Amino acid sequence: MKITLNRLNDDFLFECTNSQGNSILLDNTSQPGAKGVSPMESVLMAVAGCSGIDVVSILKKQRQEITSFRAEVEGERVPVEDAKPFKSILVKFFLEGTIDPKKALKACELSFEKYCSVSKTLEPTVAIGFEIYVNTEKVGK
Numbered sequence: 001m002k003i004t005l006n007r008l009n010d011d012f013l014f015e016c017t018n019s020q021g022n023s024i025l026l027d028n029t030s031q032p033g034a035k036g037v038s039p040m041e042s043v044l045m046a047v048a049g050c051s052g053i054d055v056v057s058i059l060k061k062q063r064q065e066i067t068s069f070r071a072e073v074e075g076e077r078v079p080v081e082d083a084k085p086f087k088s089i090l091v092k093f094f095l096e097g098t099i100d101p102k103k104a105l106k107a108c109e110l111s112f113e114k115y116c117s118v119s120k121t122l123e124p125t126v127a128i129g130f131e132i133y134v135n136t137e138k139v140g141k
Contacts, residue, residue: 040086043118044073047089047128050118054111055093055104062103068096088127089119095132101139108132 005016005026012028013035025036037045048071059066072092077084095104108130112119119128132139 040075040077040084043086043122044075044089046118047116047122048073048091051091051108051111051116051130052093054115055095055107058107058110059095059099059103062100062107064100064103065098066095067098068094070094086122086126088129089122091128091130093130093132094136095134097135099134101134101137104132104134105140 001019003016003018005014007013008015008025012031014026015023016026017023024042026039026042027034027036029036029038029041052069052071056066056069071094074090074092075086076088078087093104093108112128112130122128
């Protein structure tokens with residue numbers, strides 16, 4: 001796996017491109033007029049995307065009909081010397097459709113406990129949790 005990063009302006013706007021030519025913009029969001037997401041926001045996006053792919057894949061294999069899938073991710077950061085790494089991350093999934101809530105809960109558990117490489121990478125230093133809502137009802141926990 002390899003990405004390239006290119007600076008696009010005289011400030012902090014970067015384009016990150018993967019080997020397939022797909023890209024995202026990163027920027028210093030503390031500056032006015034930022035045109036990309038911050039690197040730390042991209043970490044939260046990566047957790048949501050990685051686990052989202054897992055959950056959708058598992059539920060599709062179980063023939064669950066997902067008509068809407070959305071996630072919200074919140075990260076709590078703490079100062080450690082000059083950096084501010086994540087202390088905890090909470091992912092909230094909102095699914096709608098003909099979905100067995102128990103299967104949705106199990107899909108999330110499998111993602112975070114076994115499959116999601118992003119959360120597994122962060123897991124040694126970041127507490128990662130999740131909540132799942134199926135047709136507006138909170139499932140489990």
